[in-house]
Amino acid sequence: MELLYGCPLFNKNGVLVDSYKYLNMNHLQYESSPYLLQHAHNPVDWYPWGAEALERAKKENKPILVSIGYSTCHWCHVMERESFEDERVASFMNAYFINIKIDREERPDLDEIYMAACQIINGNGGWPLNCFLTPDLKPFFAGTYYPPEPRHGRKSWIEVLQFILYNFQEARDKVEQQAERILERIEAGDKQFVSSLADDEEAMSLSKDDFKQMASLIAQNFDKVHGGFGVAPKFPNVMQLEFLLDHDYFFTDEEKAGHVHFSIQKMIHGGIYDQIGGGFARYSTDQEWLAPHFEKMLYDNAVLVGLMSNLYKQSKASIYRDTIRETLEFINRELTAANGGFYSALDADSEGVEGKFYVWSEEEIDEVLGDDAPWFKAFYDVSKKGNWEGVSILRRKQSIDDFVEKNHLDKEIFLQNLATAKTKLLQHREQRIRPGLDDKIQLSWNALMATAFIKAFEALGEKEYLETARRNIEFILAEMRQPDGGVFHTYSMGGNGKGRAKNIGFLEDYAYLAKALIDMYEVTFDSRWLDTAKGLVDIVIEDFYDKESKLFFFTSVKQKDVVLRSKNIYDSTMPSGNAVMALNLMKLGFAFENDEYTAKADLMLKSVQNSVLKMPAPFGYWAKVLQIQFQGINEIAIIGENAFQQAHKIKQQFLPNALIMASMTPNDSFPLFRNRPAGFLYLCRNYTCEKPVKTVEELLQLVSASR
16 A cells, blocks of 8 residues: 555555554444444444544544445445455544544435535445545535445545545645535525525416426336336336326326336336345346345335325226235335334345345256246246346246236136245245344334335225334334424434434424324324324424425424535435425315415425426426325315215225315314214315215215316
8 A cells, every 4th residue: 555645654565653543443333323333343443423523523623534325235335345344444544534434314414415515526426425524514525435446447445535635634725615615516406496486475377288298208208118217227216106197197198107007017027026025126227127236125115005005096906906915014024123113124235245135046946846946937037047147036027917828827826826936935035144134213214114004004905004004103103202292313222122212303204204194194083193293394394494495404403413404305216305294284284274384385386396397307296296286185074973984985096185084973173074064075175165975976076076
């Protein structure tokens, strides 16, 4: 290791000098994050993000290295093995940097800020994210993975460290100037998508043609051969698909809805879906959904189950019913804690090899299935040479109906044999060394999965799904609340067996939980769920609201350790927290007759409307909420001894703009129930109601006529 700058750490023979000065004290051993604990035995003197490390950086006037990743990140593992476990590299880092490890899932606010810096500097981002900060937390350089030695035009990690150190010590003014420019661009990034019309109290006019234009812009990126959007790597992009499904409901666009069904079915048939154990991987590395990046994330499965539940409501197709069931069985079996919380993720790697747990050789299939192997291999594309790196990823190249017809099989017998074969292979797979489990419980992701179980209950009517969601929400409210009624972001089990919630909640925690509570009310009609949702929204208005933009910051005003407060405007693989909060405000505004809520929702939508109209793809959930606002909320009130049964029957229908409230007796607890006799179903819009009806069928006719 030849040093480019005069750092007296190694002599000419590469022997460490004054090693006692740079002994590793690694502070991560006391953390609960699986990702941080993975690095707890590195020779790097890692700190968690916190006062101790930040104060030391100021005191010693050293640059801060913030290295961000997550426990199931493949390239994070690679860089750890290659560089962070190298004692000479670690000694250099320990001598000249304050080294901080961050789990991006624990601190998405910090990840968002420093990832934005990386994208500004390099034009792209990813994980591991390695960002260098001044002692006052301003980013001045960032990158992702660096190899241990120069490779493919990419500098080695030690070269990067030396380059940073030289500039920090010899060109500090330029470093500070660059840091200021980067921060200014990050702040401008939020503002460029927010219209100054947010201050205009006049309603902005939208038309049906505007939404058709949004759908057409999204459709320009359709992959009409394999489904989904664009080329590899391919993510499910659920928010865009949700908007298109709603769009067909409101405006009858069969082409767009057809692409939603086509895309999800292609994913279900592909290797991105675990054909044996259920559940979806994070994304596909190829265009046809064959070879996934094998990590399984809680949030991906949550949003996909929600979308499939709506597809089943609309079509009653068995492929969605079966996939919902298998996916939720996977969640119950592999990602559910004893306390009712949901774990975060399963690693892509096992035994240091990506995908090893999930792939098959032809010999294994033959050994496990015997006489049933030939038809199983034909159905799931298994061969001696394999379909991926010499092994086979199970995928369906044709539907069950096409396969049984082509092979002259009895469908019912085939389904029975298929279920038996899959059970045998699942039992065999369980004997393998399992991928690592990230057992963090994150409130935002848990709330998404609670909503998924609720939506599955609505679609399939299986009561255990509702009980799972209820248990999860009860756990969150009991174990992840702050004393003032706010929420924490994460919950982890300590070594003493006692759980601990930590990290002040972010906007997405409040937004997704409030939505889950509203969803829970609409299937149980227990008013405490709505009351709790309202309390959370009031905290968000108090602690997160930005009067200038009319949107919400991602971080609470109580979060004091960030260099700036950004806003979650784009969708990611999850919906924008701001967009979800806009929908929450709309629904709660009508439920409680709260004009402040509805006015805030209107201003939020106005502030981003121009950007959504011009480029709807990264704003899929905003487009969905704008479309609902344009159509108006159908406020459905049901009063009578059969109210709950009637409401459940309505919830089996795909009604994207409905708010359903039910009570067995007349009461004044909510405005929609006031002065209304029992025995009727009411459809109202903006507190103007249609003539009450007696049956669900009549109510659905009124709803249909309002589209």
